[in-house]
Amino acid sequence: MTVELRNVANPATAPDTIARPLDWQDQALCARPDADPDWWAADGKTTDATRAVQWCHACPVRQQCLEDAMRREGNAREHHRQGVWGGLTPFGRRALYVARKQADAA
Structure with missing residues (x-):
């Protein structure tokens, strides 16, 4: 199957409009x-883990990450x-x- 691009000045710089399942990671x-x-x-329980948890609690995509x-x-x-x-x-x-x-069992 061949896909023909029309009306796109430069396909390499065209915006990517396809939703990706992990777009939240960019945020x-x-x-x-x-x-x-x-x-x-x-x-x-390490200092690094404690610091990561603190950052996570301020993260706008914490729930998506957890899920x-x-x-x-x-x-x-x-x-x-x-x-x-x-x-x-x-x-x-x-x-x-x-x-x-x-x-779930209850």
Whole structure:
């Protein structure tokens, strides 16, 4: 199948108008240049994890981030979850998963 472009001055600079499922990541505070990527890689109760959680709580896309992590991780145990996502450590996300499952069963 051939696609013909019409009325586009320069296709290389045409705006991308296709919605992407992870567009929220562009708005995340952790994507800012002054955010240290090591903060979000931290697990457990470390200074880096604490700093990441603080940034997450001010993030405009915290909920999208958390839901994406919950969807990806599914029913994984704590030791199979990594980093801080949506303001929660691996332990916090596992606890949220368990709480949601118990609420669904009730």
